[in-house]
Amino acid sequence: MRGLLVVNPNATTTTARVRDVMVHALADEIDLDVVTTDRRGHAVELARQARADRWDVVVTLGGDGTVNEVVNGLLAAGPGPDVPLLATVPGGSANVFARALGLPADPVEATGAILDGLREKRFRTVGLGQADSRWFTFNAGLGLDAEIVAAVERKRAAGTRATPRSYLASTVRQFFVGTDRREPALTLHRPGVDPVTGVFLAIVQNTSPWTFIGPMPVDPCPRASFDTGLDLFGVRRLSLLSGVRYGRRILTSSRAGQTRGLVTWHDQSGFEVSASRPVQLQVDGDALGEVDRVAFRAVPAALRAVV
Numbered sequence: 001m002r003g004l005l006v007v008n009p010n011a012t013t014t015t016a017r018v019r020d021v022m023v024h025a026l027a028d029e030i031d032l033d034v035v036t037t038d039r040r041g042h043a044v045e046l047a048r049q050a051r052a053d054r055w056d057v058v059v060t061l062g063g064d065g066t067v068n069e070v071v072n073g074l075l076a077a078g079p080g081p082d083v084p085l086l087a088t089v090p091g092g093s094a095n096v097f098a099r100a101l102g103l104p105a106d107p108v109e110a111t112g113a114i115l116d117g118l119r120e121k122r123f124r125t126v127g128l129g130q131a132d133s134r135w136f137t138f139n140a141g142l143g144l145d146a147e148i149v150a151a152v153e154r155k156r157a158a159g160t161r162a163t164p165r166s167y168l169a170s171t172v173r174q175f176f177v178g179t180d181r182r183e184p185a186l187t188l189h190r191p192g193v194d195p196v197t198g199v200f201l202a203i204v205q206n207t208s209p210w211t212f213i214g215p216m217p218v219d220p221c222p223r224a225s226f227d228t229g230l231d232l233f234g235v236r237r238l239s240l241l242s243g244v245r246y247g248r249r250i251l252t253s254s255r256a257g258q259t260r261g262l263v264t265w266h267d268q269s270g271f272e273v274s275a276s277r278p279v280q281l282q283v284d285g286d287a288l289g290e291v292d293r294v295a296f297r298a299v300p301a302a303l304r305a306v307v
Helices: 016-027 042-052 064-072 096-100 107-117 143-155 166-179 240-251
Strands: 002-007 031-036 057-062 085-090 123-131 132-135 138-145 186-189 196-199 202-206 211-213 216-218 231-235 264-267 270-283 286-306
Touching: 002 016, 002 042, 016 031, 016 057, 016 107, 016 166, 042 064, 057 107, 064 096, 064 132, 064 286, 085 096, 085 107, 096 107, 096 211, 107 286, 132 270, 132 286, 138 143, 138 286, 143 166, 143 202, 143 286, 166 264, 186 202, 186 231, 196 231, 196 286, 202 240, 211 231, 231 270
Parallel strands: 002 031, 002 057, 057 085, 085 286
Antiparallel strands: 123 132, 123 286, 138 202, 138 270, 186 196, 186 270, 202 231, 211 216, 231 264, 270 286
16 A cells, blocks of 8 residues: 655644654555645645646645645546545644544554554545635634734734633733624525524634644534535624624533524535625635635535545
């Protein structure tokens, strides 16, 4: 079996020693090439070439951003039988995709699980989402959600590590002094029904949970799954009191409680979100900049992942 290991050297929760152990373990089992990324978008290029060269498996060592780039490279020409298996070793701060697949959080243990999965030919076929042409594995968002991601990325560019504390600080600051909590910009569109106007924040989930704060899952749409369409969680009120209510709801992964001001959709094949002014968009925790309209689509059985 031929494998390509794509390593993000800036992965936040691994060390050079851990990477060496993992590389040696994988190389003992498969014919392995190792490439370290050196720029944004590099993993997309590597994965696209891996598919063209008929590699059997592409392994990622990094965070969800690295996984997202690899997925977008593997699926640049769309799903198909020639797409290599994807194996994900968690090396970032959240590792939502790997954890949603049930892989261990520790990178060495996850490597062992992946090797077992390769030996036993154990994989899971998962559905993915698209935001226009960009693939995403677990979530996307517009509005406050994406503004927080963009703020954290600015901090990272200035040398601050992405930690739960950093995300929490950015969330508090963005909620109180950053986002517009008076004039909602978003409108939700589904075929055959009236648009939903006056939305401040739209979260799109492809699986559950949406993300993690340390070990704690954060889950606006607990029914979301790799085996169904997309779920949406829209917020039409953004006061402090409503924010506390929403926070309690999503931290307990509940569909109960206060629902006024919420829009929730489950198992959707596709929908669009438009904006009256440019708003931030994020996919899989990667800030993509400002947009004024995005089409979301669920793609069943898009990729095979080692579990």
